[in-house]
Amino acid sequence: MGIRAKLFLVLFSLIVVSVGAVSIYISVLLNQRLTDQVREDLRVKGELIRDRLEREGIAPNDDASWIKVVDQLGMRSHARVSLIRRDGKVLADSEVSADKLASLENHSTRPEIVDALERGSGSSIRYSTTLSRRMVYVALPFRRDGQVVGTVRVAEPLAAVEETLADAHRALLSSVLLAALIAAAVSILAADRVSAVVRSLTESAAKMAAGDLEIRTRAEGSDELAELGRALDLLAINLSAAMGALRKERDLLGGIVSAMHEGLLVLDGDGRIAMVNPALRKMLLLGPELVGKYPLEVIRHPDFAALLEQCKGSSEPVPIEIELVALKPTYLLLHAVRIAETGRLLVVFVDVTEIRRLERIRTDFVANVSHELRTPITAIRGYAETLRAGALSDPEVAASMVEIIFRQSERLSRLVEDLLELSRLEGSELKLSAQPVLLLELANRAVDAVRPRAESKGIHLQIRIPDYLRALADERAVEQVLLNLLDNAVKYMPSGGEVKITAAARDGRCEIEVRDDGSGIEAKHLSRLFERFYRVDKGRSRDMGGTGLGLAIVKHLVAGMKGEVKVVSAPGKGSTFTVILPRAESEISPLAAHI
Amino acid sequence: MSRILIVEDEQDLAGLLHYNLKLAGHEAEIARTGASAIVQVGSFKPNLVLLDLMLPDISGLEVIRMIRSSPQQRRTAVVMVTAKGAESDRVHGFELGADDYVVKPFSVRELLLRVEAVLRRMVEDAGTDTILTGGGIRIDPSRHEVTADGDSVILTPLEFRLLKTLLERPGRIQTRETLLSDVWGIDAEIETRTVDTHIKRLRQKLGPSGESIETIRGIGYRFMEGKSGVEQ
Numbered sequence: 001m002g003i004r005a006k007l008f009l010v011l012f013s014l015i016v017v018s019v020g021a022v023s024i025y026i027s028v029l030l031n032q033r034l035t036d037q038v039r040e041d042l043r044v045k046g047e048l049i050r051d052r053l054e055r056e057g058i059a060p061n062d063d064a065s066w067i068k069v070v071d072q073l074g075m076r077s078h079a080r081v082s083l084i085r086r087d088g089k090v091l092a093d094s095e096v097s098a099d100k101l102a103s104l105e106n107h108s109t110r111p112e113i114v115d116a117l118e119r120g121s122g123s124s125i126r127y128s129t130t131l132s133r134r135m136v137y138v139a140l141p142f143r144r145d146g147q148v149v150g151t152v153r154v155a156e157p158l159a160a161v162e163e164t165l166a167d168a169h170r171a172l173l174s175s176v177l178l179a180a181l182i183a184a185a186v187s188i189l190a191a192d193r194v195s196a197v198v199r200s201l202t203e204s205a206a207k208m209a210a211g212d213l214e215i216r217t218r219a220e221g222s223d224e225l226a227e228l229g230r231a232l233d234l235l236a237i238n239l240s241a242a243m244g245a246l247r248k249e250r251d252l253l254g255g256i257v258s259a260m261h262e263g264l265l266v267l268d269g270d271g272r273i274a275m276v277n278p279a280l281r282k283m284l285l286l287g288p289e290l291v292g293k294y295p296l297e298v299i300r301h302p303d304f305a306a307l308l309e310q311c312k313g314s315s316e317p318v319p320i321e322i323e324l325v326a327l328k329p330t331y332l333l334l335h336a337v338r339i340a341e342t343g344r345l346l347v348v349f350v351d352v353t354e355i356r357r358l359e360r361i362r363t364d365f366v367a368n369v370s371h372e373l374r375t376p377i378t379a380i381r382g383y384a385e386t387l388r389a390g391a392l393s394d395p396e397v398a399a400s401m402v403e404i405i406f407r408q409s410e411r412l413s414r415l416v417e418d419l420l421e422l423s424r425l426e427g428s429e430l431k432l433s434a435q436p437v438l439l440l441e442l443a444n445r446a447v448d449a450v451r452p453r454a455e456s457k458g459i460h461l462q463i464r465i466p467d468y469l470r471a472l473a474d475e476r477a478v479e480q481v482l483l484n485l486l487d488n489a490v491k492y493m494p495s496g497g498e499v500k501i502t503a504a505a506r507d508g509r510c511e512i513e514v515r516d517d518g519s520g521i522e523a524k525h526l527s528r529l530f531e532r533f534y535r536v537d538k539g540r541s542r543d544m545g546g547t548g549l550g551l552a553i554v555k556h557l558v559a560g561m562k563g564e565v566k567v568v569s570a571p572g573k574g575s576t577f578t579v580i581l582p583r584a585e586s587e588i589s590p591l592a593a594h595i
Numbered sequence: 596m597s598r599i600l601i602v603e604d605e606q607d608l609a610g611l612l613h614y615n616l617k618l619a620g621h622e623a624e625i626a627r628t629g630a631s632a633i634v635q636v637g638s639f640k641p642n643l644v645l646l647d648l649m650l651p652d653i654s655g656l657e658v659i660r661m662i663r664s665s666p667q668q669r670r671t672a673v674v675m676v677t678a679k680g681a682e683s684d685r686v687h688g689f690e691l692g693a694d695d696y697v698v699k700p701f702s703v704r705e706l707l708l709r710v711e712a713v714l715r716r717m718v719e720d721a722g723t724d725t726i727l728t729g730g731g732i733r734i735d736p737s738r739h740e741v742t743a744d745g746d747s748v749i750l751t752p753l754e755f756r757l758l759k760t761l762l763e764r765p766g767r768i769q770t771r772e773t774l775l776s777d778v779w780g781i782d783a784e785i786e787t788r789t790v791d792t793h794i795k796r797l798r799q800k801l802g803p804s805g806e807s808i809e810t811i812r813g814i815g816y817r818f819m820e821g822k823s824g825v826e827q
Contacts, residue, residue, distance in 0.1 A: 367678065370678045371649050371678045371699075374678050374699040374700050375605050375608065375699070377699075377700040378608055378699045378700035378701060379605070379607040379608050379611060381700050381702070382608070382611040382612075382615075382700075382701070382702075382703045383607075383611055385702060385703045385704065386611065386614065386615055386703055389703075389704070391614070397614070404607050404610075407607075408607060
C-alpha cells in the first residue's frame with residue numbers, strides 16, 4: 001500500500017468516524033429531549049384530565065358515565081385516556097369500546113401504574129399491544145374523597161417524536177455522507193499533495209544517485225518535506241562541487257599524461273598494465289588492447305624484466321637504459337618507482353635516441369678531429385726527430401723529409417683553419433648577411449683563385465652567369481662556397497678536363513651549378529658527402545691536401561643563407577653540385593637595400 | 596733483426612716508420628689497409644705488427660682478432676698505434692691480445708724502444724723452458740701451452756705472460772703497477788683497470804683453477820697454491 005492510500009485511509013476514516021460519532025450523540029440527545037418534552041406535556045395533560053374527572057362526581061359504579069366522560073376527554077385531548085381501578089381493572093378507555101373493556105388484561109403491573117400508585121406519578125414508553133404502536137404513558141393517582149381509588153392514565157403515540165427524530169436522522173445521515181464525500185475529496189487531495197512531494201523528492205534523489213547532480217528538488221514551504229528537499233539540494237550542490245573539483249583534477253592529470261612527451265606505464269598491484277599514455281604507444285608502436293595484460297607480454301626485453309624484478313621490493317626509483325630494436329633502434333631511459341600506498345608501479349620512458357645520436361656524432365667528431373690533427377703532428381715530429389737523429393746528413397733523404405714536413409704543416413694549418421671556420425659557423429658567431437650580391441663577380445673571384453692550380457693540371461674553367469643576376473646572400477660566404485666547390489672539382493679531376501660554373505634564376509631563386517666531367521662519385525657516398533671528415537677516398541683526399549671539411553663548410557654556409565645544396569653524380573659521368581640561394585629582386589639596387 | 600709489418604694508411608707516417616725500422620736493422624713492409632694487412636701477415640710472416648687502429652676499411656681491432664684467431668700467426672706480437680682519445684679501443688685491443696701500444700703523436704725513439712722491448716720479451720718467453728705448475732695449472736713456456744686441471748687453455752700472449760709472472764712468484768703480492776711494468780713492460784701509464792680486466796678474463800679461461808689467483812683489495816694480486824684445494 002502506497003503512502004497515498006495510507007494517508008487517504010487515515011484521513012478518511014478519521015473524518016467519517018468523528019462526524020459519525022457527533023451524529024450519534026446528537027441523535028441520542030435529541031431523542032431524549034423530545035421524549036422528555038412529550039412526557040412532560042402528557043403529564044400536564046394528564047393532570048388536567050384527572051382533575052376534571054375527580055370533579056365530575058359520577059358515582060363510582062356508573063360505568064357508562066365514566067366511559068362517556070373518558071371518551072369525551074380522550075377526543076378533546078387527542079390522547080388515549082384510561083381510567084383504571086386500584087385493582088388494575090380498566091374502567092374506561094377512550095380508545096377501547098365499552099364491550100371490549102372486559103377483555104382488557106389487568107393493568108396493575110404496568111410500570112407507570114405501579115409508579116403512580118406508589119410515588120404519585122409514573123410514566124413509561126413502550127409498545128402498546130392494544131394499539132400496535134409505541135406509546136408514551138403517564139399515570140396519575142385518581143382520588144375520591146382524598147382516597148386513591150385508581151389511576152388516570154394518559155397515552156399518546158410517539159409518532160411525532162419519531163417523525164422528528166427520523167427527520168433529524170435523515171439530515172444527520174446526509175450530513176455524514178456529505179462529510180464523508182468531502183473527507184474523501186480532501187484526504188485524496190491532501191494525500192495526493194504529500195505523495196506528489198514525496199514522489200518528486202524520491203525521483204530527484206534517485207536521479208542524484210544515478211549521477212545527475214544538476215537536478216534540484218525545488219522544494220517550497222517550511223514543512224519537513226521541504227526541509228528534506230532543501231537538504232537534498234544542498235547535498236547535490238556539495239557533491240557536484242566535489243565532483244567538479246575531482247573532474248578538474250582528473251582532466252588536468254589526464255591532460256598532462258596524454259600531452260607529455262615521455263612514455264608512461266602504470267602497473268597495478270598485481271603487476272598488470274593499468275594505464276599506458278599515448279606517448280608510450282607511439283614510442284613502442286603498441287597495439288590498442290593493453291590494459292590487464294602483463295607488461296612483459298608487451299615489452300620483451302631482458303633488462304626491462306630485470307627492472308620489474310628489481311622494483312618488486314623497493315620504493316626507490318630504479319633507472320635503467322635499454323636499447324630496443326624494433327623498426328629502428330631506440331634508446332630508452334626508464335625510471336621505475338613503486339608507489340608504496342597503492343602498490344602500483346610507475347615506469348617513465350624517455351626516448352634518448354636523439355640525445356645518444358648527437359652524443360655519438362660529437363664523440364665521433366672529437367675522435368676524428370683528434371685523429372686528423374695527430375697525423376700531421378706525428379709526421380712533422382717524427383721526420384724532424386729522424387732528421388735530427390742523423391738523416392740530415394743524407395742530403396737525398398733529408399730533402400724529401402723536409403718536403404714532407406712542409407706539406408704536413410700546411411695540411412695542419414688548413415685543418416685548423418677549416419675547424420675554426422666550422423666552429424664559427426656552428427656556434428652562430430658568424431652572422432651571415434642577406435644582401436644583393438652579383439653572382440658573376442663572386443664567381444670570377446673564385447675562379448681566379450683556383451686558376452693557377454687548374455692551369456697546372458690543364459683544366460679549363462668556364463663561367464656562364466648573367467651579369468644582372470643577384471642573390472640575396474652574404475658576399476664572403478658565397479665566394480667561399482664557390483671556392484670550395486671549384487677547389488674540389490679541380491682537385492679530384494684528372495688532367496685536361498673542364499669545370500663549368502653556371503647560374504640562372506629559377507622559381508624566384510638563384511641556381512648556381514658547378515659541373516665537372518671528372519670521375520664522378522659512387523651513389524653510396526652521396527648521402528654522406530656533406531658530413532664532416534667524410535671522404536670518398538681517404539688516401540687520395542689526404543694526398544691532395546684535403547681536410548675532409550670543405551663540403552661540410554659549404555653546407556653550413558648555404559644553410560646559413562637560407563639556401564640549399566645538392567649533388568648529382570655517377571661514376572664516369574662527372575659531378576654537379578647545385579647551390580640554391582634566395583634571389584634579390586632585380587629592381588632593388590645594392591644601394592636601395594641599405595635604405 | 597726481425598720482420599715488422601707496418602699497418603698505416605698515412606703514406607708519410609708509414610714512410611717514417613719504414614725508414615726508421617730499417618735503420619734499426621729490421622726488415623719492414625707497409626700495408627695501407629686492414630685487408631692488405633691480413634694478407635701480408637700471412638705472406639710476410641712478421642714477428643711484430645705495428646698496427647694503426649684507425650684504418651680506412653676495417654677496424655684495427657678486427658685485424659688483431661684475425662691474427663689471434665689464426666694458429667700460425669697467434670704468436671705474432673702486436674703493438675697498437677692509437678690516438679689518445681680512443682681509450683676504450685686501447686683497452687679492447689689489450690683484451691683482444693695486443694702486446695703494447697703507442698699513442699699518436701709518438702716519438703720515433705720511444706716507438707723503437709717499445710718495439711725492441713716487445714721483441715725481447717718474445718725471445719725471453721720462448722727461451723725459458725722451465726715448466727711451471729701450481730693450483731692445477733701447468734705452463735710450458737717453450738711450447739706456449741697452458742693446461743688447467745689437465746684441460747688445454749688458449750691464452751693470448753699477454754694473458755700467458757700475466758699468468759706466468761704470477762706463477763713465478765707464488766704467494767707474493769704483485770701490485771697492479773708491478774704487473775704493468777713486468778708484464779706489459781711499460782710504466783703505469785694506462786689505467787690499472789687494464790690489469791683487472793685481464794685477470795678477470797684469465798680467471799674465466801682457467802675455470803676452477805682460476806681461484807688460485809687471489810685478489811688483494813686495493814693493492815694487486817697473488818698466486819696462492821692450494822687455494823683451489825689442489826696440493827702439489
